[in-house]
Amino acid sequence: MSNAEANLAALPARDQAPIASQLESGEIVLSFVECDLDENLHFTRTLVVLTDRHIFSHSDNTPVRSWKLTDCASLKLSLHGALAQLELFGTNSRLTHWRLTAHVVASARKLVRKWDAHRQGIEETSQESVCPSCGAPMPMDRVKCEACTPKPVTKKYGALFRLLPFAKPRMGLVIAGLCLAFMSTGVSMIATYQSKPLTNSIANPLSEGKDVDPSLIRYHLGLLAGAAILAWILGWARSFCLSRVSERIAADLRNRTYGHLHKLSLEFFGGKRTGDLMSRLSSDTDRICDFLTLNLVDFITDVMMMAMTAGILLTINPKLALASLVPFPIIAWLVHKVRQRLRRGFRLMARAWSEMTSVLADTIPGIRVVKAFAQESREVARYRKSNETILEANDRVNIVWAVFGPTLTLLTELGLAIVWACGIALLIRKEALSAGDLILFTGAIGRAYTKLESLSYMAGAIQRSSASAQRIFEILDRVPSVSEPVRPVEPGVLKGDIQLKNVCFQYGNRRVLHHIDLKIAPGEMVGLVGQSGAGKSTLVNLICRFYDVVEGSISVDGHDIRSFPISAYRKNIGVVLQEPFLFYGTIADNIAYGKPEATREEIVTASRAAGAHDFILRLPEGYDSVVGERGQLLSGGERQRISIARALLIDPAILILDEATSSVDTETEREIQAALETLIQGRTTIAIAHRLSTLNRANRVIVLEAGRIVEQGPIDELLAKNGHYSRLHAAQFEATAPVSSDEDADEDDDESSDE
Amino acid sequence: MSAATTTTPQFDLHYDDWGRLVLVDADGKYHEGVTPVRSFPLSDPEHWISICDSSTRELICIANPQSLPAKTRETLNLALAKNEFIPIIERIVHATHGEPAEWQVETNRGPRTFVLKGEDDIRTLSDGRLIVTDSDGVRYFINNVRQLDGHSRRTLERFL
Ligand SMILES: Nc1ncnc2c1ncn2[C@@H]1O[C@H](COP(=O)(O)OP(=O)(O)O)[C@@H](O)[C@H]1O
Ligand SMILES: [Mg+2]
Numbered sequence: 001m002s003n004a005e006a007n008l009a010a011l012p013a014r015d016q017a018p019i020a021s022q023l024e025s026g027e028i029v030l031s032f033v034e035c036d037l038d039e040n041l042h043f044t045r046t047l048v049v050l051t052d053r054h055i056f057s058h059s060d061n062t063p064v065r066s067w068k069l070t071d072c073a074s075l076k077l078s079l080h081g082a083l084a085q086l087e088l089f090g091t092n093s094r095l096t097h098w099r100l101t102a103h104v105v106a107s108a109r110k111l112v113r114k115w116d117a118h119r120q121g122i123e124e125t126s127q128e129s130v131c132p133s134c135g136a137p138m139p140m141d142r143v144k145c146e147a148c149t150p151k152p153v154t155k156k157y158g159a160l161f162r163l164l165p166f167a168k169p170r171m172g173l174v175i176a177g178l179c180l181a182f183m184s185t186g187v188s189m190i191a192t193y194q195s196k197p198l199t200n201s202i203a204n205p206l207s208e209g210k211d212v213d214p215s216l217i218r219y220h221l222g223l224l225a226g227a228a229i230l231a232w233i234l235g236w237a238r239s240f241c242l243s244r245v246s247e248r249i250a251a252d253l254r255n256r257t258y259g260h261l262h263k264l265s266l267e268f269f270g271g272k273r274t275g276d277l278m279s280r281l282s283s284d285t286d287r288i289c290d291f292l293t294l295n296l297v298d299f300i301t302d303v304m305m306m307a308m309t310a311g312i313l314l315t316i317n318p319k320l321a322l323a324s325l326v327p328f329p330i331i332a333w334l335v336h337k338v339r340q341r342l343r344r345g346f347r348l349m350a351r352a353w354s355e356m357t358s359v360l361a362d363t364i365p366g367i368r369v370v371k372a373f374a375q376e377s378r379e380v381a382r383y384r385k386s387n388e389t390i391l392e393a394n395d396r397v398n399i400v401w402a403v404f405g406p407t408l409t410l411l412t413e414l415g416l417a418i419v420w421a422c423g424i425a426l427l428i429r430k431e432a433l434s435a436g437d438l439i440l441f442t443g444a445i446g447r448a449y450t451k452l453e454s455l456s457y458m459a460g461a462i463q464r465s466s467a468s469a470q471r472i473f474e475i476l477d478r479v480p481s482v483s484e485p486v487r488p489v490e491p492g493v494l495k496g497d498i499q500l501k502n503v504c505f506q507y508g509n510r511r512v513l514h515h516i517d518l519k520i521a522p523g524e525m526v527g528l529v530g531q532s533g534a535g536k537s538t539l540v541n542l543i544c545r546f547y548d549v550v551e552g553s554i555s556v557d558g559h560d561i562r563s564f565p566i567s568a569y570r571k572n573i574g575v576v577l578q579e580p581f582l583f584y585g586t587i588a589d590n591i592a593y594g595k596p597e598a599t600r601e602e603i604v605t606a607s608r609a610a611g612a613h614d615f616i617l618r619l620p621e622g623y624d625s626v627v628g629e630r631g632q633l634l635s636g637g638e639r640q641r642i643s644i645a646r647a648l649l650i651d652p653a654i655l656i657l658d659e660a661t662s663s664v665d666t667e668t669e670r671e672i673q674a675a676l677e678t679l680i681q682g683r684t685t686i687a688i689a690h691r692l693s694t695l696n697r698a699n700r701v702i703v704l705e706a707g708r709i710v711e712q713g714p715i716d717e718l719l720a721k722n723g724h725y726s727r728l729h730a731a732q733f734e735a736t737a738p739v740s741s742d743e744d745a746d747e748d749d750d751e752s753s754d755e
Numbered sequence: 756m757s758a759a760t761t762t763t764p765q766f767d768l769h770y771d772d773w774g775r776l777v778l779v780d781a782d783g784k785y786h787e788g789v790t791p792v793r794s795f796p797l798s799d800p801e802h803w804i805s806i807c808d809s810s811t812r813e814l815i816c817i818a819n820p821q822s823l824p825a826k827t828r829e830t831l832n833l834a835l836a837k838n839e840f841i842p843i844i845e846r847i848v849h850a851t852h853g854e855p856a857e858w859q860v861e862t863n864r865g866p867r868t869f870v871l872k873g874e875d876d877i878r879t880l881s882d883g884r885l886i887v888t889d890s891d892g893v894r895y896f897i898n899n900v901r902q903l904d905g906h907s908r909r910t911l912e913r914f915l
Contacts, residue, residue, distance in 0.1 A: 043865035
């Protein structure tokens with residue numbers, strides 16, 4: 001009973017009373033879903049509740065509808081993209097249906113599962129599962145763990161302020177730099193201040209024919225020169241300190257971003273263009289660095305200088321000082337006006353750059369396709385077009401700047417005129433103002449105004465770098481969808497006892513694996529076959545934890561793989577993919593990629609085992625030969641053997657071969673096969689193969705069809721069974737015979753290119 | 756594949772008591788639970804509509820639905836409308852800063868709050884429309900950025 005009440009309490013508050021009034025005594029709420037669409041696909045909330053006796057449906061302002069479970073025959077959930085339909089069928093017609101979006105599909109699935117379990121009389125006692133990452137219990141309508149799934153945080157500050165934490169570890173240098181900046185500005189003010197005594201007590205008396213003490217002249221001139229030299233030294237030290245900090249902040253930012261990039265799962269990279277990421281990491285971080293080293297340092301000294309100037313001017317003559325402030329509000333207003341526009345412009349510019357890098361990053365790896373289809377001119381045009389987009393974005397910004405710059409000059413000239421006018425007016429009225437004061441004033445103001453101009457360029461620089469910072473924080477803020485466990489279990493060296501329980505997986509809203517249950521014993525070799533697109537690669541991707549399951553769980557040696565630290569877990573897995581990827585570097589480096597500290601002996605042993613040793617010896621530089629970025633110097637089969645050696649070198653407990661031998665000829669395959677025989681000893685091996693002969697050694701073959709296991713067992717048994725496997729088998733060994741059905745034709749297609 | 760033709764074939768479409776769409780093909784064969792699918796949903800939605808069976812194998816292809824009898828066309832449009840769900844955003848009430856961002860919008864199908872993962876999920880079509888995909892894969896159109904009110908436009912521009 002208490003359980004029933006607890007479940008009722010799990011319903012949204014607004015539905016509790018209406019639903020409770022419908023419940024019979026002892027009736028238990030099993031599950032519910034908040035459908036978010038109505039019949040006409042308008043966003044409306046409708047609650048569907050499954051109890052052990054009824055199905056209720058309730059939306060605001062309408063009475064609760066109910067169906068007795070005894071009148072219902074089935075409940076079906078169907079998906080069409082992001083749109084889903086939950087249908088309730090009676091014995092001879094459809095009773096009703098609800099529409100919902102992908103947003104709530106997970107809870108709808110849960111409801112259907114509860115329905116099925118209830119129908120089959122299974123009492124699901126342990127409906128409270130626990131989160132594999134943090135161990136917190138997960139209530140019945142939740143799919144994701146509330147406790148440890150990070151929530152999107154709203155950022156209060158602009159992207160540039162978020163750079164501050166990067167300065168923290170170098171606070172000492174920052175403070176030293178700021179003190180130096182203060183001193184150097186102060187010293188340079190002495191020079192400005194000297195114009196008053198130079199005018200009043202030297203230039204004026206001399207022009208009026210009076211004598212001036214030469215020591216006074218020497219003193220003032222010496223002070224002027226000394227101050228200049230001191231300011232120069234202090235300025236140099238200041239720039240050195242502040243630039244040093246800035247460069248390091250930028251470098252930290254770059255490292256942090258790149259580090260974070262590697263924490264993100266394949267899902268992130270699937271949706272990103274290489275060029276875009278490259279441009280974020282290179283040009284955007286560089287822009288920030290420029291900003292910090294050049295603009296920000298200037299900005300700080302300029303602000304100090306203006307503050308000091310203002311102080312001096314106010315002490316000399318407050319009225320004149322006020323007059324010199326006239327252009328400021330106008331400039332502030334102007335800066336405010338263009339800011340938004342500039343930021344958007346700079347953002348577009350950064351994007352345009354990304355686009356251009358992307359064109360390069362797309363085309364260069366695909367250069368063989370470009371040449372084969374003679375599309376060079378189109379690619380050049382595409383590049384030109386993206387280059388034009390950059391121009392357009394630049395023009396947008398420049399239009400604003402073009403007006404902004406000269407307007408500023410105009411304002412400062414006017415400001416100077418105003419100061420002269422006021423000063424002369426004060427002189428005429430014989431107020432306490434000397435010619436020296438006026439010279440000092442206009443000199444200082446003139447300087448301050450030029451700083452003002454450079455200061456206002458700051459408006460542009462800020463917008464530009466904050467657009468860049470934003471693009472970088474977009475990566476840094478991305479939460480990895482395959483996340484490190486909150487309470488990790490150290491895997492150590494695993495035995496390789498793999499168990500998949502009710503595993504479901506989808507890319508976006510497309511389900512590609514349905515309710516897979518599979519147990520693989522340590523040391524067993526399992527073959528995975530099925531049409532292309534059946535979900536074989538997806539299944540091994542899940543075992544490698546490149547993606548996380550949507551439903552169900554995968555455990556190795558009895559622990560959910562989500563509770564292992566990711567890299568410690570992957571150290572136990574060797575993967576060979578269909579498309580071998582070699583990094584730029586020597587062959588030895590490539591083989592030892594997973595274990596950089598490997599000895600030469602280990603490298604040679606692994607490559608012998610993979611059948612790579614002989615052809616490597618034929619290369620003029622042997623293991624020291626440098627292979628190009630994608631290993632173009634080698635043939636497909638050779639590259640494949642290197643990647644097999646790479647997987648073998650780490651001596652993994654679990655070996656995954658995803659069509660590893662599909663791109664080598666049959667002869668080579670046989671050689672690799674022999675090598676593999678010894679290597680799969682003592683390892684759990686999952687081999688995906690199109691060529692069924694590859695799987696002769698397999699203890700068991702699993703046939704996957706449209707994301708479901710349709711058949712499994714030892715090869716002989718499957719052949720005797722005359723089912724899916726024997727059909728695949730027949731199609732392959734009679735490849736020369738005319739093909740009868742569609743399905744076989746597909747298989748054959750995949751094969752023909754290999755053989 | 757062999758069954759699919761691009762000329763307009765003789766066929767009938769209707770709904771049965773189970774709420775399923777039924778296709779009766781030229782040979783009089785019944786296919787239950789079929790769905791119409793647009794081949795070019797964005798660039799040419801009005802042509803090249805395929806009727807597919809439950810495992811998305813094409814049964815027939817209608818190059819130009821205008822040539823169908825009125826009743827069949829009506830059923831076809833109804834069936835298409837049932838599976839088509841791209842609300843049009845008319846106003847962006849609020850969007851949080853940073854990414855992922857929570858958007859609160861008003862659409863032609865009522866108000867909605869969703870999460871936008873990143874600026875990559877806003878795609879500009881060649882005809883100038885925007886297509887926004889939320890974190891659940893639900894897509895929304897923004898037909899004309901210029902016709903949005905100032906607040907919505909400024910909010911949107913943060914993500915462009
Ligand atoms: N990254 C991805 N994003 C979306 N869909 C994918 C992705 N990878 C594979 N798919 C789809 O999932 C299905 C299964 O793919 P896969 O597991 O690669 O099949 P195979 O059995 O040939 O290895 C295919 O229909 C494929 O289109
Ligand atoms: Mg594959």
